[in-house]
Amino acid sequence: MDPRHPYQHLSLFTWGLVLAVWLIGTHAYMLAKPARSQDFLKKFPRNPFLGQVLLGIGLAWFWLLIAPSGFGKLSALAMDLGEFNAAKGLLRLLVPASLILVTISVRDFLAVRALGLLGLMAAAPLLGAAFLKDPQSRLLVPIFAYLMLTASLFCVGMPYLFRDAVTWVTADQKRWTLLSGAGLVYGIATLVCAFAYWRAY
DSSP states (O other): OOOSOGGGGSOHHHHHHHHHHHHHHHHHHHHHOHHHHHHHHHHGGGOHHHHHHHHHHHHHHHHHHTOOTTSGGGGTTOOOOGGGGGGHHHHHHHHHHHHHHHHHHOOTTHHHHHHHHHHHHHHHHHHHHHTTOSOGGGGHHHHHHHHHHHHHHHHHHOTHHHHHHHHHHHTOHHHHHHHHHHHHHHHHHHHHHHHHHOTTO
């Protein structure tokens, strides 16, 4: 039986394409519709509906990582937590309880915190897809994943920094264009590498 987690069986080519399409799509939209994009980002931190949706997705994803065995496809992503395996049963109860309690009691910056949680969860499959693969260009994927991990930790622990960052970026149109363009270029580079070097991975 293969001891590796399903994340480590993921295709670098497929996840490279997913990352590239997401980067290109979001940053192209930010360049094409700057006013609408900036308005959304400014309102996002205090959007309770999006916060609840993102939190629900993030916690459901986490629950799948600690799901009990014998649940078929629901148990496919369950991982070994080492010395913390004994806490899985408690965590399975705390996850849905925390979803309800956080949604009710945490109103300020819930969307940012939930986005941070989702970013922490999304980094794992990206890192798994690039794990021990040969092409040096694969580093585009883990570099982005680690940047996302760092940003996500700040979103969870210091969510007001997201608001401050949005205020700083949107204060200058040249700054907005430069950063949006950088994201677009990164996405295009990832797309080119996916088709040029990652097809066999």
